[in-house]
Amino acid sequence: MEQHGAPLGTADPLAALRLLLDDSPEDATTVVPLDAESCEALADDHLVCQCNNVSAGEIRRVLADGSCGSLDDVQVLTRAGGGCGHCLPTVAGIVDVELLKVRPL
Numbered sequence: 001m002e003q004h005g006a007p008l009g010t011a012d013p014l015a016a017l018r019l020l021l022d023d024s025p026e027d028a029t030t031v032v033p034l035d036a037e038s039c040e041a042l043a044d045d046h047l048v049c050q051c052n053n054v055s056a057g058e059i060r061r062v063l064a065d066g067s068c069g070s071l072d073d074v075q076v077l078t079r080a081g082g083g084c085g086h087c088l089p090t091v092a093g094i095v096d097v098e099l100l101k102v103r104p105l
């Protein structure tokens with residue numbers, strides 16, 4: 001079977017398409033995190049990702065207990081942002097805020 005050089009099983013579903021189109025990852029859409037104040041105002045039971053039923057509290061928990069250390073980790077473990085992608089700025093914002101608590105600048 002001929003290989004076309006597209007990565008299989010990658011965490012980035014667009015990586016194979018970028019390679020086929022000879023498009024660099026730098027051209028990918030960047031997620032702009034929601035501001036820290038708005039993220040802090042979200043209650044733990046606030047449903048952040050409606051596609052995959054992930055709350056703000058679940059995202060905070062996996063960051064606080066060390067299960068996740070990045071946005072990618074949170075997406076893989078909780079599946080937040082893995083559907084329509086509409087929640088990604090909020091997920092990214094919560095990750096930024098929570099990581100600053102455990103890893104201050």
Ligand code: FES
Pocket residue numbers: 048049050051052080081082083084085086087088
């Ligand atoms: S609301 Fe999170 S992926 Fe759709």
